Amino acid sequence: MAVNEHADPARTHLETPAERIVRRLSRGPLHAVIIAVCLAWMTPTAGLFISSFRTKADIATTGWWTALVPPLQFTLDNYDHVLTARGMGRSFINSLLISVPATMLTILVAALAAYAFSWIEFRGREALFLLVVALLVVPIQLTLIPVLRMFANFGMTGSFPAIWLAHTAYGLPFAVFLLRNFFVALPKDLLESAFLEGASHFVAFTRIVMPLSVPAVAALGIFQFLWLWNDLLVALVYLGGFRDVAPMTVAISSLVSSFGSEWHLLTAAAFVSMVLPLVVFFALQKYFVEGILAGAVKG
Amino acid sequence: MKKRALRIAASPWLYLAPALTLLSVFLLYPVTNTIYLSFFDRSSTTFVGIDNYVYLASHPETIIVLRNNLMWLVLFTGTTVTLGLLLAVLTNQVRYEAAAKAIVFVPMAVSFTAAAVIWRFMYIYQPVEFAQTGVVNALLGLVGLDPVAWITNKSVNNLALIASGVWMWTGFALVVISAGLKGIPTEVIEAARVDGASETQIFWYVLLPMLRSVVLVVAVTLVINSLKVFDLVYVMTFGNYDTDVLANRMFKEMFTFGNFGRASAVAVVLLLAIVPLMLLNIRRFRREQ
Amino acid sequence: MASVLFDHVWKRFGDFAALKDFHLDIEDKEFLVLVGPSGCGKSTALRLLAGLESVTEGSIFIGEERINDTPPRDRDIAMVFQSYALYPHMTIKDNIGFGLRLRKVPRQEVERRVSDAAVILGVEGLLDRKPGQLSGGQRQRIAVARAIVREPRVFLLDEPLSNLDAKLRVNTRAEISKLHKRLGTTFIYVTHDQTEAMTMATRIAVMDAGIIQQVGTPQQLYDHPANTFVAGFIGSPAMNFFSALVTESEGHLELRGDTYSVRVPLDRAGEIRQFKDRELLFGIRPENIHDQEFVPRGVNAVPIEVVVDVTELMGNEVFLHLLAGENKLLARVDPRTGLRAGARTEVLMDLERLHVFDPATTAVLVSASDA
Ligand SMILES: Nc1ncnc2c1ncn2[C@@H]1O[C@H](COP(=O)(O)OP(=O)(O)OP(=O)(O)O)[C@@H](O)[C@H]1O
Ligand SMILES: [Mg+2]
Numbered sequence: 003m004a005v006n007e008h009a010d011p012a013r014t015h016l017e018t019p020a021e022r023i024v025r026r027l028s029r030g031p032l033h034a035v036i037i038a039v040c041l042a043w044m045t046p047t048a049g050l051f052i053s054s055f056r057t058k059a060d061i062a063t064t065g066w067w068t069a070l071v072p073p074l075q076f077t078l079d080n081y082d083h084v085l086t087a088r089g090m091g092r093s094f095i096n097s098l099l100i101s102v103p104a105t106m107l108t109i110l111v112a113a114l115a116a117y118a119f120s121w122i123e124f125r126g127r128e129a130l131f132l133l134v135v136a137l138l139v140v141p142i143q144l145t146l147i148p149v150l151r152m153f154a155n156f157g158m159t160g161s162f163p164a165i166w167l168a169h170t171a172y173g174l175p176f177a178v179f180l181l182r183n184f185f186v187a188l189p190k191d192l193l194e195s196a197f198l199e200g201a202s203h204f205v206a207f208t209r210i211v212m213p214l215s216v217p218a219v220a221a222l223g224i225f226q227f228l229w230l231w232n233d234l235l236v237a238l239v240y241l242g243g244f245r246d247v248a249p250m251t252v253a254i255s256s257l258v259s260s261f262g263s264e265w266h267l268l269t270a271a272a273f274v275s276m277v278l279p280l281v282v283f284f285a286l287q288k289y290f291v292e293g294i295l296a297g298a299v300k301g
Numbered sequence: 302m303k304k305r306a307l308r309i310a311a312s313p314w315l316y317l318a319p320a321l322t323l324l325s326v327f328l329l330y331p332v333t334n335t336i337y338l339s340f341f342d343r344s345s346t347t348f349v350g351i352d353n354y355v356y357l358a359s360h361p362e363t364i365i366v367l368r369n370n371l372m373w374l375v376l377f378t379g380t381t382v383t384l385g386l387l388l389a390v391l392t393n394q395v396r397y398e399a400a401a402k403a404i405v406f407v408p409m410a411v412s413f414t415a416a417a418v419i420w421r422f423m424y425i426y427q428p429v430e431f432a433q434t435g436v437v438n439a440l441l442g443l444v445g446l447d448p449v450a451w452i453t454n455k456s457v458n459n460l461a462l463i464a465s466g467v468w469m470w471t472g473f474a475l476v477v478i479s480a481g482l483k484g485i486p487t488e489v490i491e492a493a494r495v496d497g498a499s500e501t502q503i504f505w506y507v508l509l510p511m512l513r514s515v516v517l518v519v520a521v522t523l524v525i526n527s528l529k530v531f532d533l534v535y536v537m538t539f540g541n542y543d544t545d546v547l548a549n550r551m552f553k554e555m556f557t558f559g560n561f562g563r564a565s566a567v568a569v570v571l572l573l574a575i576v577p578l579m580l581l582n583i584r585r586f587r588r589e590q
Numbered sequence: 591m592a593s594v595l596f597d598h599v600w601k602r603f604g605d606f607a608a609l610k611d612f613h614l615d616i617e618d619k620e621f622l623v624l625v626g627p628s629g630c631g632k633s634t635a636l637r638l639l640a641g642l643e644s645v646t647e648g649s650i651f652i653g654e655e656r657i658n659d660t661p662p663r664d665r666d667i668a669m670v671f672q673s674y675a676l677y678p679h680m681t682i683k684d685n686i687g688f689g690l691r692l693r694k695v696p697r698q699e700v701e702r703r704v705s706d707a708a709v710i711l712g713v714e715g716l717l718d719r720k721p722g723q724l725s726g727g728q729r730q731r732i733a734v735a736r737a738i739v740r741e742p743r744v745f746l747l748d749e750p751l752s753n754l755d756a757k758l759r760v761n762t763r764a765e766i767s768k769l770h771k772r773l774g775t776t777f778i779y780v781t782h783d784q785t786e787a788m789t790m791a792t793r794i795a796v797m798d799a800g801i802i803q804q805v806g807t808p809q810q811l812y813d814h815p816a817n818t819f820v821a822g823f824i825g826s827p828a829m830n831f832f833s834a835l836v837t838e839s840e841g842h843l844e845l846r847g848d849t850y851s852v853r854v855p856l857d858r859a860g861e862i863r864q865f866k867d868r869e870l871l872f873g874i875r876p877e878n879i880h881d882q883e884f885v886p887r888g889v890n891a892v893p894i895e896v897v898v899d900v901t902e903l904m905g906n907e908v909f910l911h912l913l914a915g916e917n918k919l920l921a922r923v924d925p926r927t928g929l930r931a932g933a934r935t936e937v938l939m940d941l942e943r944l945h946v947f948d949p950a951t952t953a954v955l956v957s958a959s960d961a
Contacts, residue, residue: 029394036391039384040404046419046468047407049436053422065434115320124313134320136579137328141529143548144568145331147338147561152326171327174320203312232412234532235552251414255536265422272415283410287403488675491642496689496736497663506688510679 047276054080054269061265080270089245090253090271097249097275099162100237101230104169108226109219111170112177117207119178120185121193131182137175145172146239153240160244168240169233173226180225184218185211220289228279250275332572339565343558353566366545370574372459373466373527373546380467382520385474386512389482390504392475402479406472413469413532420465421537424451455543462544466533470526474519481515482508517585521578528574547571592653592743592776593618594639599648601634601800608634610800612648616793621770621777623787625823626797632780633672635797636746639778640669652743663692668737669746672753674729676721676736683717686736693740707739710769727758734766738773747779751786763789784824788812796820814957818947821873821954827909829873830919833949836865845872849915852894855941861956862946870955873945876909879921880938881929891938898933912937 053066055076060069069075084090118124119131149168150159158164188211196206212219234251241247248256254271257264342349357363388405392398408416425435426448433439438448451461485508493507509516531548534540540549547567555564594616601609608631616622624632637643639650641662649656657665668689676685687704695703708714711731721729730750737745747766751759767790770777781787787794788808796803796811796819804816808824815821821829834845834852843854843862854862880891896912896919903925910921910929921937929935946956 032391032394036388036395036401039388040401043405043408043468043471045436046423047411050415050419050422061434063434064432065436065439067436067439111319111323114316118313118316122313122316127313130317130321132583134324136583137324138525138579140328140332140579141548141568141571141575143529143531143551144335144572145328146568147555147565148331148334149327167323168327171323174324175328178320203316207316228410232414234412234414234535235548239556251412254412254414254418268418269422272418276411276415279410279412280407283407284403486673486675488671488673489677491637491640491662492669492671492675492736493677493688494642494662495640495665495667495669496740497692498688499663502692506692507677511677513679 050269051273053265054273056080056266058264058266061269080266081274084267084270084274090250090274092246093248093250093253094274096247097231097251097278100165100169100249101227103162104166104173104230105223105226107166107170108173108177109223112174112181112222113212113215113219114207115174115178116181116185117203117211119182121206121211122203131178134175134178138179140175142172142235146235150239160241160247162247165236165240168236169230172236173229177222177226180222181215181218184215188214217289220286224282224286224289227282231275231279335565335568336572338561339569340562341565342562343560345561349562353562356563357566357570362545362550365543366547366550369459369544369546370528370530373463373530374524376460377463377466377470377527377530378520378523380463381470381474381523382516384467384471385478385519386509386516388471388475389479390508393479393482402472402475405475408469409472411469414536416465416469417533417536420461420468420533421452423465424461426450426452452538453542458538458542458544462533462537465537466527466530469533470523474523477519478512478515481512485511514585521581521585525575525578528571528578547574593651594744594776594778595649595651596635596639597649597651599635599638599650600646601631601638601643602646608800609638612800612802614795614802614805616776616778618776619774621767621779621790621792623779623781623791623794624797625781625784625787625794626803627823628782630797631800632782632797633748634800636669636748636778636780639665639744640667640746641665666740666743667746668740668742668744670730670733670737670748670750672749674721674733674750674753676729676732678721680720681717682713682719682721682724682732685721685732686717686739689736689740703739704735707735710738710772711735711765726753727762730754730762734769738769741773742775744776744778745773747777749781750779751781752783766790784826788824794824796823798823814954815873815945816954818871818873818952821945821947825875827876827920827922829875829945830879831871831873831947832914832917832919833869833871835869836862836867838863838866847915847917850894850917852892852939852941855890855892857890858941858944865946865955869949871947871949871952873947874919874939874941875943876920876922878940878943879910879912879919879923880940881910881921881923881927882936882938883928884924884926885938889938889940890942891940893936894939895934895936898929898931898935901927901929901931910937 049066052069053061055078056066056069057075057077057079060075115134119127153159153164192214193206193210196210201209231249232251233249234255237249237252238255241249241252250271254268254275257268257271338345339353340348340350342352388401392401395401411419423436424438425433426438427433427435429447433442433448435451437451441448449457452458489511490503490507493503498506529548530546531552534544534546534549535552538544540546540553545553547570551564551567551571554560554567594614596612596614599609599612600607601612612631612635614622614635624635626632634643638645641657641660645658649658651657652665652667677688680688683704686707687700690700690703704717705714708717711734713728713731713735716724716728716732721732724732730753733750734747737747750766751762754762763786766779770790779786779790791808793805793807794811795805798819804811804820806814811820811824815824815829818831822831832847834847837844837846843859843866844851845854880886880889882893885891894914896914898910899913899918900911902909902911906925908923908925908927910923910927912919912921923929923937943958944956945954945958947953948955
């Protein structure tokens with residue numbers, strides 16, 4: 003057969019270095035686009051970061067990129083100033099005192115509800131769940147005035163419990179939605195066999211559903227923490243003028259309005275506020291993606 | 302057996318009570334109450350009918366606010382979804398995918414407030430004769446263009462704000478769509494390849510249709526965000542220079558002008574804009590079940 | 591025309607070689623079955639041919655054309671995936687016609703060919719549904735329909751029956767064979783099921799660990815396995831192996847194991863005598879061990895002493911798990927056998943059908959004689 007002519011081992015094919023380069027180059031535009039986007043996305047943050055180590059005079063007169071060529075003249079003064087004199091340290095603690103308990107409360111309340119929505123049969127279950135899904139899109143702004151008045155009536159304005167409850171409520175529609183999607187996808191056999199062995203719902207919830215849902219719960223926790231940490235509106239309205247409870251976002255935004263020209267302080271302050279979310283995000287990145295998958299990309 | 306069925310039937314409300322209470326107190330009741338308050342005067346004491354709405358409709362600023370929200374809705378959502386989709390498909394083909402996605406996602410972990418600071422910093426404007434200290438204007442200078450006052454120039458400032466929003470949210474779109482992309486079985490894509498599809502055809506005829514529901518989730522989330530957009534505008538311009546949006550407008554009515562009636566009316570307008578999305582959300586959810 | 595040649599192909603994933611010097615010449619219109627255990631590289635070979643993976647070293651030809659660098663869409667190949675890989679968002683009609691529409695075939699022509707393919711596979715009634723609304727067997731047919739509609743040069747099937755139940759699998763097996771005759775296209779079919787291989791193939795290539803062990807017709811592989819791997823893989827239940835020393839006493843050749851010995855019949859002694867005093871590996875198929883009471887006519891068998899360990903009634907036959915000393919033997923005997931577990935007895939081995947292997951290389955030394 004004619005084909006045998008090709009069977010000559012001398013003609014068997016090995017990629018030559020030249021061919022390899024051609025293959026790599028043909029993917030050049032792909033890499034160029036991705037790398038360009040990455041650079042563009044990093045530049046703003048990088049600029050802020052570098053500027054936060056520059057003096058007031060430098061920031062006002064030259065672009066931050068000029069600081070990258072020697073002589074290097076960086077200073078920690080901005081951070082020193084922000085963390086002590088401007089009360090940023092206090093508001094950093096406040097941010098933690100607001101975000102951490104509210105995140106835990108959200109998870110607890112949402113998990114209980116999501117369990118009922120996924121594993122307990124009751125009349126009107128679907129309708130009730132749809133109502134929760136609908137609330138996903140209600141703008142928080144709509145609730146500010148009545149809630150503010152309510153807090154005033156109970157004398158809760160400017161208190162941490164008030165903002166914990168508010169944050170929990172606002173986070174619930176998404177949290178219930180995400181957790182329920184995860185819970186219903188758990189293997190049915192597992193829960194049914196537990197029920198057959200005489201487990202109560204409480205046991206099923208604490209011993210089976212929650213341990214199996216660690217990825218979803220972790221993702222929700224990260225989401226909620228980031229959102230709360232980054233929240234400005236709710237804190238601004240419900241904690242209002244009370245400086246000693248103001249979180250970082252509020253403190254920074256007041257820096258912006260009162261020291262519009264004091265870029266050196268703003269940059270440092272903004273960066274301080276970013277550190278914790280960035281650490282949390284990079285440490286738990288894996289869960290983040292899994293969690294979004296569970297919530298948004300079903301099936 | 303019978304006994305357990307009974308006990309099981311009685312328990313859902315125990316599990317639901319905390320959530321339902323919080324939702325009622327902080328979302329359901331306030332929403333209805335706000336609608337009610339929008340028919341009262343600034344201190345919620347006298348009924349004024351639709352006066353607040355008439356005021357809004359007649360106020361020239363309102364048109365600008367609505368236009369801005371519309372711009373946010375279309376440009377912010379459109380650009381973010383497109384970029385997210387594009388990057389998801391592109392990064393899927395390279396080895397440093399995780400790193401690239403993390404870089405684009407970082408702004409999501411940054412507060413709107415910090416983002417606003419970052420972007421005001423990017424947009425700093427110095428008159429032509431001085432050295433530019435903002436990156437954007439410095440780049441314009443590099444290619445020989447005059448600097449632009451991004452924050453105050455009314456023909457570009459909304460675009461500048463929206464760009465900062467895109468910067469923040471592209472990571473979200475990217476991560477979600479990319480997760481959806483990973484959910485598509487490789488064999489289906491390979492089948493298309495064997496069937497004779499080019500990479501572009503695979504994108505349009507196979508990937509995109511299969512990502513439809515994921516893209517929809519992202520788009521709806523972004524649309525809602527675009528309607529509710531507040532922090533970026535509040536920190537970057539406080540709604541000045543024709544950049545105001547509904548949420549900020551409402552905040553101003555309430556806290557700057559102390560007019561609870563008008564503030565409520567603005568909130569109701571926002572709700573009306575969102576109701577169709579709410580219905581869409583419910584319909585989609587029902588279909589998925 | 592559409593012959594296929596894998597010319598000393600290597601495929602490496604990093605350091606791991608999935609195919610090692612894979613050389614296979616497939617003629618036009620053949621039904622070639624690639625069999626081998628899981629992970630031996632069968633799918634990899636198909637995917638290289640389809641262009642879904644790149645060749646590390648060596649060449650692949652379709653006809654006269656070297657296709658190493660041809661993109662999949664220009665190879666004119668169709669493939670049925672194990673998971674069927676139907677497009678979930680398209681109707682069945684669109685699924686089948688997708689490849690044709692990509693090739694800009696006129697609409698009417700697409701319609702016609704789609705409905706022809708649907709008729710051949712008996713899925714006319716399903717055309718307007720989506721894949722999610724079909725059963726596994728129906729999906730399998732759609733996947734085949736999608737492949738045949740393009741009238742490709744080569745037709746690749748990667749374990750297309752593994753998701754079907756036993757009965758459907760038997761039926762579909764026959765249908766695919768018919769389809770092959772009808773289309774007259776080259777088929778390359780991957781399976782790890784030796785029954786599928788034996789019943790469908792014109793030729794079988796047996797693979798293990800990325801290496802082709804033997805290529806031949808089902809009968810050739812069955813009668814003349816080239817090594818112990820092929821001998822053990824082809825045929826069900828698998829061939830029995832035992833090692834024994836070839837000895838000669840009083841002019842008789844004997845195979846002596848640790849606790850048993852069998853005498854080699856005269857007509858085979860000639861072939862085996864050359865291995866005198868060597869310890870060799872012997873193979874005998876279960877169907878060549880008989881119950882004394884039911885020896886088929888014309889079989890010249892020698893006795894071996896065994897204990898019956900377990901009996902398995904299969905209906906038309908009985909499997910006897912036997913112990914000859916330490917050695918396990920499986921016999922496939924007449925269902926009327928009276929042997930029960932625990933019985934100590936003699937069974938008869940048909941040494942005409944004995945295979946002899948070199949224990950060091952596992953290669954065959956003497957095959958069963960063709961009777
Ligand atoms: N992309 C890959 N990267 C690394 N190793 C791979 C890759 N694809 C396959 N392999 C390895 O190559 C070997 C052969 O895989 P292949 O899929 O061809 O097996 P197979 O014979 O089809 O098995 P099965 O019957 O289970 O489908 C396996 O050991 C597998 O782990
Ligand atoms: Mg395989």
